[in-house]
Amino acid sequence: MNSTSGADASAFDPVDFLERAVPVASNDGVGEMRDLLVETLEDAGLDPDVDEAGNTVASKGADDPETHLVLNTHIDTVSPHVPFRRDGEVVRGRGSCDAKGPLSALLAAFLAVEPKADARLTLAVTPDEEVLSTGAYALDVDGDAYVVGEPTNLDVCTAAKGRFQGTLTLSGVASHAAEPDSGVNAVFALEAALAAIRSFDDGREAHPSLGAATLTPTTVTGGESTNQVPAECRLVLDRRSVPPETATAFRDGLESAVRDAVPDDVGVSFDLTDRPTPFLEAFATDEDHELVSALAAASRRAGGSGDVRPFTAATEASYFSPAPVVVFGPGVLADEEGAVAHADREYVRVEDVRRAATAVTEAVDELVGR
Structure with missing residues (x-):
């Protein structure tokens, strides 16, 4: 060449x-x-x-x-x-x-x-x-x-800044809406999850030139029937990262923070959006x-x-x-x-x-x- x-x-x-x-x-x-x-x-x-x-x-x-x-x-x-x-x-x-x-x-x-x-x-x-x-x-x-x-x-x-995207899934147990206590409402768990998301960066130092990282909920879906306790709720998150955060570290940290915040009977998983190439990191x-x-x-x-x-x-x-x-x-x-x-x-x-x-x-x- x-x-x-x-x-x-x-x-x-x-x-x-x-x-x-x-x-x-x-x-x-x-x-x-x-x-x-x-x-x-x-x-x-x-x-x-x-x-x-x-x-x-x-x-x-x-x-x-x-x-x-x-x-x-x-x-x-x-x-x-x-x-x-x-x-x-x-x-x-x-x-x-x-x-x-x-x-x-x-x-x-x-x-x-x-x-x-x-x-x-x-x-x-x-x-x-x-x-x-x-x-x-x-x-x-x-x-x-x-x-x-x-x-x-x-x-x-x-x-x-980098950009990561992922979906937080909260898992409960479906039941008839007339007997809500017989199930586990995944949408109710969203309240605690959002609180954890709002405070996720508390105490983190801003980058000297890029400022603070941001974490923004962008779309939410949940439930399959209007007369059923929803067994699942999904929240898409947009992350604008600053060094030295990696996509993997963000995924693990976010999942852990939400796990600590929601009730024990709610399942928690956070998956980065699947793509054939790495995310553009900071x-x-x-x-x-x-x-x-x-x-x-x-x-x-x-x-x-x-x-x-x-x-x-x-x-x-x-x-x-x-x-x-x-x-x-x-x-x-x-x-x-x-x-x-x-x-x-x-x-x-x-x-x-x-x-x-x-x-x-x-x-x-x-x-x-x-």
């Missing part, structure tokens, strides 16, 4: 690539969009590989490097597709900011920088970030540090790491804020932690008018795409360039 660019990388225009990428629908299959990416890399003299999981991977530099920097983002988008259009200095359409704008910036940096003799630079683009992260989970790239492209408004994001990178300082300084020079802050959505960056990882890119998840990413009004500013490309290129060159 090693290659040296045979074309002039300075000929690559990230905005031109963005304008070709946004019209390509990638909400219901990424094949056409991946073809465009592979073709672009091949035109630059590189030899990208598409693995069995659909990841597009290209590398430059040493086979056994002292430093391996990985640039990662995704090419899938959410449904439905929103057509491309350019309004002056704004590119609109599904994926313009999430995440084809960031992809354009990372691609510009990857093509522009030639690694020094003891370094390696990899571009790894995944196909399934918006659903199950099957690509990132299967990605066979061992980096020392990662830049993950997402819309951050050119801020450098060093942490994000991550946090040391804000003093050279990856953070280099990209923040480059963002400021390029016209961005260079602010260092948490990211407000879960990302595949968690799959690369505990290696140092930051999230960075042009565009915003939401603005003063409302949602931008995943919305019909999705857009990215041309100037911000160019600023992001400049910032990532300068930071990458500082970290691993000749």
